[in-house]
Amino acid sequence: MSMNQETLLAGRKVSKKPNWFKFDVRAYTMIGALLAIWVLFSLLHERFLTPTNLSNLFLQMSVTSILAIGMVLVIVAGQIDLSIGSLVGLTGGIAAILNVWYEWNTIPVIIATLLIGAAIGFIQGWIIAYRAVPAFIVTLGGMLMFRGILFGTTGSVTIAPLSPSMKSIGQSYTGDIIGWIFGILALAAAGYFILRKRAARAKVGFEVEPLAVSLVRMAVIGVLVIGFVYLMNSYKGIPVPFVMVIVLALVFTFISRNTVFGRQVYAIGGNPEAARLSGINIKRRILLVFVLCNTLAAVAALVLTARLNAATMSSGQNYELDAIAACVIGGTSLMGGTGTIVGAVIGALVMASLDNGMSLMNLESFWQYIVKGGILVLAVYVDIYTRQKKKT
Template sequence: MAFLNDLQTVLKRNVREYGMYIALFVIMGIFAIMTDGVFISSRNISNLLNQTGYIAVLAVGMTLVIVIRHIDLSVGFLAGFLGAVAAIAMVSWKLPVIVVIPMTLGLGVLAGCLTAYLVANRGIPSFVASLGGWLIYRGAILLVTISTGTIVIPNETFNAIGNGFIPDIPDIGILPNVHKLTLLLGLLAIVLYIANEINQRRIKKQYNFEVLPINMFILKMVFISGLVAYIIWVLAGYRGISWTLVVVLVVVAIYQFVTTQTVLGRHIYAVGGNPEAAELSGISVKKIVYVVFGSMGMLSALSGILFASRLQSATTTAGALFEMDAIAAAYVGGVSAAGGVGKVIGSIIGALVMTSLTSGMNLMGIDISLQYIVRGAVLTAAVIFDVSTRRIGK
């Protein structure tokens, strides 16, 4: 009985945080049943994660932009434009991939800093500044593709980013048809996770800080390990971990670390929570605006690379509505427009929820008109849930 009581307290205290995960499970469960399991097949889950990639990286950047009380509408077409630039650099200028990718990312940072300049130095509302960018980059895509139309990218290395999977270790006879490197990496991840949790707990105890009751601690570890193991098993059953997933995981790991563990991250949330107080506490609000928009620009470039690589071409309409998907993902993931609140992981879950809806409804053959309506309803419901649990919160 004590176990159930503990569980109840922990859940109650963190209802906001777990709400999204529960929502994701419910949505996936419903689709799994409605599609007779096709939805949770290895192939579909793998596809789902790859489709989420280019929105997920945008959502990560957008989270920070919204946290500091701004918005960036230009990211979609910026991604499309920079994807086209990358394609031209490879096809027309014959630059190697190893040069093209850093160059594109650098251009993204530059574009982000331009928006930051308008916002921080010129005092233009970010909505307007980035709406200007939205139009300009949209025109820019058309301009650079005016003579060629869609640019086909022949480079295999580049295209692997959006379509390829990590290689497998040679077949040694056991577990045929299963991606063994993926399994090994998954196992490694779980071991590292458990070691880290135990280590953190030990340090906390040294400081005499409160820790989760031991039964809850074990339950949490079992649950998360089980979840990772399941996803890894599903992925290994198809073609393993995709390069897109690797890119997204690296981005999430870096941003999660920066936002939760570093001085810079704290300063970003402080500026979002109360810009006047942050400025008076010796934080340069201007600098934070540059950092956040610069990072947003870089992630837009990354998104553009992922998308162009996935399509193996740069099209004239690439990036259309990406910004709306990214903003929706961030809000579903619990970001607050009032500023100062929102987690990177939350936005990733939000992006997964939105892509799951699209993917699941496509599998069920639901008409696109209804798909928009359902996605709109889920977005609204998520924010209502978020706003109402915020009041209960501690």
């Protein structure tokens, strides 16, 4: 047998039929853990899987999810932000002051709060990117300063109650009809992106998955969406904060996957030196990452303040740790360069499910810290283990 024939046979042996149902260990492990948590708490407490409790669960996870969406970009870029919890407290306090003390209408309050969040993100990002001060130090200082400014600005008093329109940001629900419209739009979007991906692969000559596989994917998504909308409508409807989470997750997923900016952020976190040599403006990208993260912290502040109908001195305390934990549990690597928005949202759902379930069982609060801390350490261990395994 000639050398060319041997090479051809070897190539045939190596080439495998594509596996259209790729097994992502981290993703399936995370989803499996979430299902296991839900099954466990449903067996331990009959109220866990009721529409009322699940609606509260999705409402509770909204703030952490919004923070985690912004934190993913920061961590993927190889940075960290320890200030977002205190920033939630500060911007929420400013929103309440404007709405309660100065009687501003809801729209101006929202605009002012978002602008303040973006401005703080610009300042922190500029110091980190253009003055080369480590993000850990800058955001740690911000965490302390923002909390102190909150105490000084509000006089350490709770500011309440908010106006009805302001309060509706965190406490309102979609009606049944709007819920079903939202579900139909979600199904249409899922079908569009699946078929668009097929068409894009076929256009460039790549192998396309069988149509039956695509239909199965759409069917699974359809069952999940219809079941979710039906469940939420059986209580009060879909919580508006959770709708905001879905919209933000879709927008930032598109940004991270389908834009030059998103690809460059992943490149910076994966290999900063290679990113620099390829002509990426690293400083500008890091600056923009912190602007986006802190703007989302202001969005989370509006939701939290509206849900509580008050701005308190403890608002946002330790939320930065919950956001980081949600990202890591969702598959974001603290080494940078790896992570997804969807994974972070599922990680936030895992965290909220643990809090909700243990609260229903009337467990002492220290158990929540122990369990969440243990899961965080386990998630980081799995990340490091899988990275080492890939190298070998």
